[in-house]
Amino acid sequence: MFLDDYLSNLPRKSLVLAESALPFLFSNQNVEILSKGTKMRNATGTTDDSIEYDGKQYHNMIELWETLTEEEAPSCVNEKCQSSPYEENDVVGAHVVKSGENTDLSDGDKVFIIPLCRKCNHHKNNKLIVLKRDTPAVVLKWTK
Ligand SMILES: [Zn+2]
Structure with missing residues (x-):
């Protein structure tokens, strides 16, 4: 008897689709395991990005990482990390x-999200990042 109310409160797909026209789109919803020892570098120009996944807007990429990997973020995965245990x-x-x-992303480039401390993640830090353990990474495609 309250069917009309129920139906009008269902999530509307058209809204989700409209909102997903954002700078980022998933190339897939997969998580890729990067092996221990893989060498990575920070990508530039990615500050202030956001992404929609499953109807939710993520500005905090570690939250996205935790959602997709179903893991709790570990400490910094960079073997060359110079931070204190607290940092x-x-x-x-x-x-x-x-x-x-290419660290300066162009349309279609693949970019990974991994857990790093703030020092290792700094946009001016172009030093090599070496994974100290097998690390699940969220795989995104950069679209401008
Ligand atoms: Zn670090």
């Missing part, structure tokens, strides 16, 4: 590319 546990979802790939 090492304060992680963010960092945008990285494999070493040797």
Whole structure:
């Protein structure tokens, strides 16, 4: 008897589709495991991005990482991390590319989200990042 009310409160697909026209789109919804020892570098120009996934807007990439990997963010995964143990546990979802790939992202480039501390994630930090353990990474495609 309250069917009309129920139907009008269902999520509307058209809204979700409209909102998904954002700078980022998923290339797929997969998580890729990057092996221990993989060399990565910070991608540039990714500050202030956001992404919609499953009807929710994510500005915080570590939250997105935790949602998709179903893991709790570990401490910084960079073997070369120079942070104190306290700083090492304060992680963010960092945008990285494999070493040797273009760090200045162009349309269609693949970018990974991995947990790094704030020092290792700094946009001016172009030092090599070496994974200290097998690390699940969220795979995104950069679309401008
Ligand atoms: Zn670090």
